[in-house]
Amino acid sequence: MKGSVKSISLIPISFCFLFLFRDEFAVPARHLCHPEQREAILELKNEFQIQKPCFDRTVSWVNNSDCCSWDGIRCDASFGDVIELNLSGNCIYGQLNSKSSILRFQSLPFLATLDLSNNHFSGNVPSSLGNLSKLTTLDLSENAFNGEIPSSLGNLYNLTILNLSQNKLIGKIPPSLGNLPYLTVLTLCANNLVGEIPYSLANLSHHLTFLSISENSFSGEIPSFLGNFSHLTLLDLSANNFVGEIPSSFGRLKHLTDLSAEENELSGNFPVTLLKLTKLLYLSLDDNQFTGMLPPNISSLSNLEIFYIRGNALTGTLPSSLFSIPSLTYVDLKYNQLNGTLEFGNVSLLSSKLMDLGLGNNNFVGSIPGSISKLVNLHTLDLSHLNTQGSVVDLSILWNLKSLEELDISDLNTATAIDLNAILSRFKWLDALNLTGNHVTYEKRSSVSDPPLLRELYLSGCGITTEFPGFIRTQHNMWRLDISNNKIKGQVPGCFESPKKLRQSSSLDYFSGASNNFTGRIPSFICELRSLTVLDLSNNIFNGSFPLRKFSSVLQALNLRQNRLSGRLKSLDIGHNKLVGKLPTSLINSSSLEVLNVESNIFNDTFPSWLSSLPELQVLVLRSNAFHGPIHQTRFSKLRIIDISHNRFNGTSPSNFFLNWTAMHSIGKDGDQSYGQYMGTSYYSDSIVLMNKGIEIELVRILTIYTALDFSENEFEGVIPSSIGLLKELHVLNLSGNAFTGHIPLSMGNLSSLESLDLSKNKLTGAIPQELGNLSYLAYMNFSHNQLVGLVPGGTQFRTQPCSSFKDNPGLYGPSLDQACVDIHGRTSQPSEMSKEAEDGQEEVVSWIAAAIGFLPGIVFGFTMGYTVVYYKPEWFLNPFGRTKRRRISTTRR
Helix, strand or coil, X not given: CHHHHHHHHHHHHHHHHHHHCHHHHCCCCCCCCCHHHHHHHHHHHCCCEECCCCCCHHHHCCCCCCHHHCCCEEECCCCCCEEEEECCXXXXXXXXXXXXXXXXXXXXXXXXXXXXXXXXXXXECCHHHHHCCCCCEEECXXXXXXXXXXXXXXXXXXXXXXXXXXXXXXXXXXXXXXXXCCCCEEECCCCEEXXXXXXXXXXXXCCCCEEECCCCEEEEECCHHHHHCCCCCEXXXXXXXXXXXXXXXXXXXXXXXXXXXXXXXXXXXCCHHXXXXXXXXXXXXXXXXXXXXXXXXXXXXXXXCEEECCCCEEECCCCHHHHHCCCCCEEECCCCCCEEECCCCCCHHHCCCCCEEECCCCEEECCCCHHHHHCCCCCEEECCCCECCCCCCCHHHHCCCCCCXXXXXXXXXXXXXXEXXXXXXXXXXXXXXXXXXXXXXXXXXXXXXXXXXXXXXXXXXXXXXXXXXXXXXXXXXXXXXXXXXXXXXXXXXXXXXXXXXXXHHCXXXXXXXXXXXXXXXXXXXXXXCCCCCEXXXXXXXXXXXXXXXXXXXXXXXXXXXXXXXXXXXXXEECCCCCCEECCCHHHHHCCCCCEEECCCCEECCECCHHXXXXXXXXXXXXCCCCCEXXXXXXXXXXXXXXXXXXXXXXXXXCCCCCCCCHHHCCCCCCCCCCCXXXXXXXXXXXXXXXXXXXXXXXXCCCECCCCEEECCCCEEEECCCHHHHHCCCCCEEECCCCEECCCCCHHHHHCCCCCEEECCCCCCEECCCHHHHHCCCCCEEECCCCEEEEECCCCHHHHCCCHHHHCCCCEEECHHHHXXXXXXXXXXXXXXXXXXHHHHHHHHHHHHHHHHXXXXXXXXXXXXXXXXXHHHCHHHHHHHHCHHHHHHHHHHCC
């Protein structure tokens, strides 16, 4: 009875406490995220910039929500700890700071997976990553990290996957990476790493299955200890500087399926130790220095699918056993010295597998074997430079290869005329065709009605005597076209009959029509091919003027020699390329040249003063190159615009430096400041980009009365030449970012047409000339970062300038300056420390009050429930929270 009364009396109390603390008990069980870990992740979100459009995982990262449900976040189901952070492909820009929230171990102490791949992170890889001792996966690939690999990564004892590929890392592999005993994947490919592979990596032999260090600059011999990596399935050593032979220990890599060692300097005979690797599927030894013969028992590689060994010095005959491997799909033996006749042996097993066969550029002799017709799934066939010894070649044995996409039978040394019409009719899926150096017949009248859509066509030296081949006119996907060294006559058709389609695709990268009998004008569509890198129309009979408009920004070679072109070249714009060396002095022969723009290249030259002999030159842009040295006094009598900014010009200039720049002195008898013509012709207008009033502006059309002088961001020193005051028609003057000293010339007050003046970032002293206040057109000026003193001129122009225009000139003063800014010295009112302390104190009081409100009911509830449970039901306490339960939790979280 006594127990019943006690039980009944507890019921109302229990309901009271349930009501009072209903909010605490109502929290769903799925909200596992720890608040401090949520704050750390939100802090990370604010550390970087995300460039849209992009799949942004951080959109779901909202405060006061469960971080375990956020995109890219995974938590431990039992304890709510964040164990995975995946921001792969999130378009993040910025540097990963060593003090970043995610790199503080106490923020995310159980983080096991960190994936920041495929973003735009830059800067060094933080050494503090080594503090994340629970990490098992670290993926920083496909970013722009630079610097060396931090040795602290060797502290990540539990790491199984380390991917640092496709960055800009330098230096050597730190030996500490050998301290990662559980590592299964290590990929460092596509960086700038150097040195030899450290011996400490031998410690990784127990678990490593994937090792890729390709596309670096590693050197020395391939270490033999790699042969001890018994679990290795992929080994990629390609595109390095390894020398010597492939170690014989590689024969112990019984599980290896992929081996890449191409593009090194490996030598010796074909490594027969590799024949022991019966699980090998992929073997690439391209572009090395291997010699000797291919082993006759190469069929020991019974599972081989891909075999690449092009570009070596192999000799001997082709082992027919190679083609008895039933899984063989891709074979490339091009560019060796293999000889003898082509023998494929029994190819019946290959008929359903082999897709690519490259045997070209060897020393094979004899005819094409008839057994090749059984390789019905061939997509690519290269038999180039097969020496048929002048015998008849029967191409009909190829007609059965209906899936063929690429065919190279160039330079067959055959007396047989190759029927181009027949090839185009038979191979409907043909994508690339090379018949160079053969005798090719082409009948225009029997033209193919539905030719394949070719991307590459090489017909150089084929003896074609017709007019421009008709089927080429319909090829709108053409990438490379070489019809040079023939006798093709007539005109090149305007845009191959479909100007609109060709302009839309703009895919043509290489076009050579050299050494033919083309006549007429060069078609203007060529200037609209935005992908064109090489154009060679030399040794023809073209006449008229060449339509030299603004070419493709990727154009690398242009050859028009030995024609009958006429006309005068007035504009040449080759800006925004990667041209190197010196500016060609042959331009001095272009006596009609008015516009020369070579901006944003890599020209490394002194100032081309010889250009002043060009009598019509009006616009000269040398901006953003590597020009250097002093500029001596020159005579540019018609020059109106000159931009030599962002180079390394230096030295001083005499006071009369601008004396002969007469075109900027005045418009002339026929000129008028209110009117002007546009440079160019009726069908083409010149355009340039200039810095004007502090911003880059593209002048789509250049007025002949517009004048500008930009010498900014160089290394000029000394005083500004006083003769600059002669340039009365100057609209834009920019001398910023140099080391000019002395006073601002008083003669600048004569620049009555000046609209924009930038003298910032120099070492100018003295006062700003009061005469500048009288320049009524002057709308923009910048005198910041000098050592100027004195009264700032009055006038509306000066009063309307921003404060930044006078920054870092402590000695300036005056009403104009007072109106522009209160204080140019950088003093700003700071919030009262007393107010801040008082505010902090108020926050602390409020926090303590809130804590007390929550604390007192908690004390009452805790003592009451504790007394009830321990006194009346002690077994309730021991079962859930006893020693057994504590031990289990400890084991789980280890």
